[in-house]
Amino acid sequence: MNELKDRSVFVEASEVPKGPIIFVMVLGAFVAILNQTLLNVALPVMIVDMEMSANAAQSLTTIFMLVNGILIPITAFLMEKFTTRHLFLTAMSLFALGTLICGISFSFPTLLMGRVVQAAGAGIMMPLLMNVILSLFPIEKRGSAMGYIGLAMMFAPAIGPTLSGFIVQSYSWRVLFFIVLPITVIDIILAYFLLRNVTKVSKPKVDYKSIVLSTFAFGGLLYGFSSAGEKGWTSIEVLLPLIAGAGIMFFFVSRQLRLKTPMLEFRVFKYNMFTLTTIINVVVTMSMFAAMILIPIYLQNIRGFSPLESGLLLLPGAIISAFMSPITGKLFDRIGARPLALIGLGITALTTFLFANLTDETGYYFMMFGYSLRMVGISMIMMPIMTAGLNQLPRRLYAHGTAMANTLRQMSGSIGTAFLVTVMSSQTAKHVADFMPASGTPSELQLISIENLASIQGINDSFMVATVFAVLGFILSFFIKRTAPVEEDQEYNQQMATKSSSKRQVNQNVNPSHSK
CATH class of the missing domain: 1.20.1250.20 (MFS general substrate transporter like domains)
Incomplete structure (x- = not known):
């Protein structure tokens, strides 16, 4: 007591x-x-x-x-x-x-x-x-x-x-x-x-080498990806951190696989359902960031709405998805992750495709409805899929599984942002060239109109790429299965006990008088 x-x-x-x-x-x-x-x-x-x-x-x-x-x-x-x-x-x-x-x-x-x-x-x-x-x-x-x-x-x-x-x-x-x-x-x-x-x-021992390697590996990759959307993939400020981060990541992963008690256990990926759901979460996160980034750009930079009006358009969908999360959690306990993932990703793919057809006259409330419906789909995906993967892990790997899932979600958010912004920027430049008159110099008013139309098409192209991500997640979701924690904890404890017993036996053989 x-x-x-x-x-x-x-x-x-x-x-x-x-x-x-x-x-x-x-x-x-x-x-x-x-x-x-x-x-x-x-x-x-x-x-x-x-x-x-x-x-x-x-x-x-x-x-x-x-x-x-x-x-x-x-x-x-x-x-x-x-x-x-x-x-x-x-x-x-x-x-x-x-x-x-x-x-x-x-x-x-x-x-x-x-x-x-x-x-x-x-x-x-x-x-x-x-x-x-x-x-x-x-x-x-x-x-x-x-x-x-x-x-x-x-x-x-x-x-x-x-x-x-x-x-x-x-x-x-x-x-x-x-x-x-x-x-x-x-x-x-x-x-x-x-x-x-x-x-x-x-109480694991502090492995300072792993901490240093992890810091520079993840830091380099995150900085490189987060800068790519603004500075371009060929910029030295992007390439140098990405190359350095990838190289250091190789040594970090190699070290973790050699250590008996690694700082971050990469062997969580030997559990097939954890690996599958992590891949789906990465793909879905990249698709999810499309609307969060591109819709405010479209509303504020092209349509002239204020930041407050932009936020109000996103508000109903975000509130609906927030209150949907506990409901989808209860449904997950009853029917599992696969039905929720298929329905959720189906809705996400359709509504993302809907945003791939924006014009300079797309209605404010039409977009609000489309975004709200999209967030209903996303609320059925994120936590149920992640939970389905973590459920397969034995108890001793819970900390490593949650750390790995959150790390990759953070990474995929940065990669998705950089990639989709790059698609938007490059396609906008291409469409500007396509819309330019064959002869003569356009007036300032015509040039503004051309740039706006090109920007809208660039955003549409970026949403189309996000639709492909959602469809890929939808296809992968067919392979999700209900899992129970692998009965490894007991086996692991037995192995540890056997090793401990073997060590004691060796010590007794080396020093028989001590055993007496």
């Missing part, structure tokens, strides 16, 4: 109330995602107020993504090294400190430092939350629990752009950080009293 009162000790899932733990951790994930979506809309205002360049402002987003992406692969090690409470409280405290620094900063370097501290905390939250759910819930109830993660993932982006657009039009951009900070502090207090240690700790 005393042990149950001590929140610092590990307790079995059956002995703890699950609701308070999930609420505290989902709230933490929610504010981390909300913080990121709030800032994107506020960057133009911050450029003027802080007197910084557009590149400097963009680096506030890039540095957050980089630190986040670098930290996520290391979370598997952190989750095995530290307890649930210790790790979550540290992550939330770092996030709160970074938020405070950003809110009171009056110079670009201070603001950038705040973003780095924020990202150091935020990167831990999602893998830790997923690992806790895998540890707390039996396989037949994980879908419902994962659905609440989907609610946080969808609802934060739903209200973020609209809320940010309203605030920056009426108040200082600093208010954005001071909205997030009290929620974060409340969550830290709740976590201190409610959070329990439900993940097992194995």
Whole structure:
């Protein structure tokens, strides 16, 4: 009984109330995602107020993504090294400190430092939350629990752009950080009293070489891909990080496969359903980013809508998908991932194709309806597919599976963004040449019209590529099957016991007097 009162000790899932733990951790994930979506809309205002360049402002987003992406692969090690409470409280405290620094900063370097501290905390939250759910819930109830993660993932982006657009039009951009900070502090207090240690700790040794290799490998790849959309794939600033990142990644993976206790276990890919669902999630994430990037560009740059109007168009779909997530989670527990994936990806493919036919007269409310329907499809895909893959892993690989799934989701988001923006840019340039009159020089008004039409066609071409991604995910979803955790934990424990027994036998043979 005393042990149950001590929140610092590990307790079995059956002995703890699950609701308070999930609420505290989902709230933490929610504010981390909300913080990121709030800032994107506020960057133009911050450029003027802080007197910084557009590149400097963009680096506030890039540095957050980089630190986040670098930290996520290391979370598997952190989750095995530290307890649930210790790790979550540290992550939330770092996030709160970074938020405070950003809110009171009056110079670009201070603001950038705040973003780095924020990202150091935020990167831990999602893998830790997923690992806790895998540890707390039996396989037949994980879908419902994962659905609440989907609610946080969808609802934060739903209200973020609209809320940010309203605030920056009426108040200082600093208010954005001071909205997030009290929620974060409340969550830290709740976590201190409610959070329990439900993940097992194995205390692995720190492998500094792996940490350094992981940092430069994932950092190089993420920076290269995130820069490619803006600077082009042939830019030295893109090629150098990509080549260096890929080379270092080879050594990182080789090292992980040689180590007995790797920092990030790549052997999770020997489980076929985890591998399949990870591939589908990568493809779907790349397709999902099409609408998130291209629709605001179309609305604001071509049609002349304000950022607030752009955010309002996306709001209903994001809210619908957020509230659909718990429903699809419960459906997952009943019927499995394949029916949900096929229906969801079918809807996603059709609605993405719908956006591949935009014109300069496409109706605002027609787009709102199409985007809302598309988000219904996406809400049926993301968490159910990821859960189906993680369900196959034995308990000892939960931390590595969640870290790997989140790492690849982060990578695919950067790759998808860069690739789709590149398609849009290159196709726009091609269409400008096609629309130019065969003879004579167009007037300034004609040139603006040609550029707008070419941009719309470039966006349509990019949506067509995203449709291909969705169709590929749809085809792969036919191979999803229901799985149960591989009965490897018992075998693994027996192997460890056999090795330990063998070592003792060797020691006894070497030193018989000691055995006496």
